[in-house]
Amino acid sequence: MGPLTRAVAEYLEGDFSRFHTPGHKGKERFAPHFGWGELWRWDVTECAGLDSLFEASGPIRETERRYSRLYGTADSLISAGGSTLCIQAMLALALNPGDSLLAVRGVHVSAVHAMALLDLHPQWVLPSIDQTTGLAGAVSPEEVERALAGNPHLKAVYLTSPNYFGAISDIATLSSVCRSFGVPLLVDNAHGAHLAFLPQNLHPIALGADLCCDSLHKTLPVLTGGAMLHVGNKTYVSQARKKMALFGSTSPSYPVMLSIDAALSYLEKDIAADSVRVSAAVEEIATVARKQGCLLPRFPLRDPWRLTLSAAPLGLDGPGLAAHLRKHRIEPELVSDQFCVLMASPGNDEEDFRRLAEGLRSLPRGSGRFFQPAGFTLPRQKASLRKAVFAPSQTLPLEQAVGKVAGAMVSPCPPGMALVVPGEEIDRRTAALLKSYGIFSVPVLHW
Numbered sequence: 377m378g379p380l381t382r383a384v385a386e387y388l389e390g391d392f393s394r395f396h397t398p399g400h401k402g403k404e405r406f407a408p409h410f411g412w413g414e415l416w417r418w419d420v421t422e423c424a425g426l427d428s429l430f431e432a433s434g435p436i437r438e439t440e441r442r443y444s445r446l447y448g449t450a451d452s453l454i455s456a457g458g459s460t461l462c463i464q465a466m467l468a469l470a471l472n473p474g475d476s477l478l479a480v481r482g483v484h485v486s487a488v489h490a491m492a493l494l495d496l497h498p499q500w501v502l503p504s505i506d507q508t509t510g511l512a513g514a515v516s517p518e519e520v521e522r523a524l525a526g527n528p529h530l531k532a533v534y535l536t537s538p539n540y541f542g543a544i545s546d547i548a549t550l551s552s553v554c555r556s557f558g559v560p561l562l563v564d565n566a567h568g569a570h571l572a573f574l575p576q577n578l579h580p581i582a583l584g585a586d587l588c589c590d591s592l593h594k595t596l597p598v599l600t601g602g603a604m605l606h607v608g609n610k611t612y613v614s615q616a617r618k619k620m621a622l623f624g625s626t627s628p629s630y631p632v633m634l635s636i637d638a639a640l641s642y643l644e645k646d647i648a649a650d651s652v653r654v655s656a657a658v659e660e661i662a663t664v665a666r667k668q669g670c671l672l673p674r675f676p677l678r679d680p681w682r683l684t685l686s687a688a689p690l691g692l693d694g695p696g697l698a699a700h701l702r703k704h705r706i707e708p709e710l711v712s713d714q715f716c717v718l719m720a721s722p723g724n725d726e727e728d729f730r731r732l733a734e735g736l737r738s739l740p741r742g743s744g745r746f747f748q749p750a751g752f753t754l755p756r757q758k759a760s761l762r763k764a765v766f767a768p769s770q771t772l773p774l775e776q777a778v779g780k781v782a783g784a785m786v787s788p789c790p791p792g793m794a795l796v797v798p799g800e801e802i803d804r805r806t807a808a809l810l811k812s813y814g815i816f817s818v819p820v821l822h823w
């Protein structure tokens with residue numbers, strides 16, 4: 377057994393309830409949808425009759441067409457390289473190198489890197505902040521409208537919704553704002569592939585987005601790496617595959633693509649009832665957590681399958697809460713200084729939710745203070761994103777970094793958005809802010 381195999385085998389032996397990705401949670405219940413078992417045998421390549429992802433015209437194309445019908449898109453393209461590949465393609469489709477766009481600050485690092493690769497110039501707009509937890513929430517359509525009105529050079533709007541903590545932006549209003557300015561709305565919906573299957577369809581394409589990416593693997597029973605680029609605006613259809621091919625491996629994994637294909641019958645027939653069950657179970661757990669004194673964000677619109685919890689008022693920081701949950705054989709998705717994020721999906725059964733409720737009910741009754749983060753203003757930009765990402769950098773203690781230019785993204789949680797992105801100046805105010813978040817060193821350009 378190799379070292380990685382051994383580590384994963386030990387984790388499996390621990391019998392944890394998985395409140396993290398991937399959405400299949402390693403459960404057997406999805407086996408009937410997968411008419412295939414032993415992975416090795418099914419790991420094939422573009423042989424005769426098996427189609428080829430970047431020239432798809434056979435069975436891969438048929439799978440994509442069924443996804444397109446399911447999500448009501450103009451087209452849907454498979455990615456075996458996660459949403460990361462779809463984000464690269466989405467930005468390359470809607471923008472030309474050198475263009476500027478309006479981007480909501482809570483972006484994932486994959487978007488920052490894609491913007492650097494494509495030499496795009498983001499102008500940032502801040503999301504709202506949840507008053508209870510200090511976490512980044514939705515972006516206000518009015519803010520976006522104001523920014524677009526004052527900056528006619530902006531060629532697109534890019535945002536993440538749902539964000540990692542479950543905040544959903546008002547995509548319907550945002551898409552009509554974008555339409556009125558004649559710019560496309562691009563949505564990182566990596567965490568929201570399931571939104572199309574809620575009783576009220578909250579998927580970005582259904583609400584008017586031009587393009588979006590879904591990490592199918594995060595919330596649906598699909599292998600890690602399985603994602604979809606959804607095209608809402610048909611003007612992008614003809615070039616979409618070419619842009620995916622620009623960044624994707626020429627050897628896309630057949631097991632990943634097969635899992636996307638296998639999930640279809642479940643999504644077409646069975647997910648609706650499961651969706652209601654998962655939302656209800658998460659709501660019940662949220663009620664237990666609140667009763668125990670945990671802090672939960674109060675986003676006006678939120679992902680009903682997601683739980684973001686802080687037990688700081690009970691004297692437990694994020695790692696403390698995670699350690700307590702692990703004693704109850706629960707593994708969260710994300711552990712930060714003050715929070716745990718738990719992702720539920722139809723792969724989680726009654727036993728998983730029972731363990732989680734029991735874990736929360738047995739939280740120790742201590743007392744502690746929740747750290748309310750200070751207000752944040754955008755640092756000055758000193759170099760383009762592209763220049764800063766490609767330049768050599770070194771990590772320096774904060775004191776020595778003052779006056780220098782950031783070489784990487786720094787994104788503590790809260791607020792769960794970048795305090796600094798590559799190319800921005802570490803001035804005294806930003807250094808003090810980073811310090812208040814317990815960050816004492818930062819990568820800066822070395823040029």
Ligand SMILES: Cc1ncc(COP(=O)(O)O)c(C=O)c1O
Pocket residue numbers: 457458459460461483484486536539540564566567591601603
């Ligand atoms: C908000 C967001 N966008 C994009 C990505 C990249 O998705 P993938 O891992 O499917 O490439 C992630 C990954 O965690 C994410 O959290």
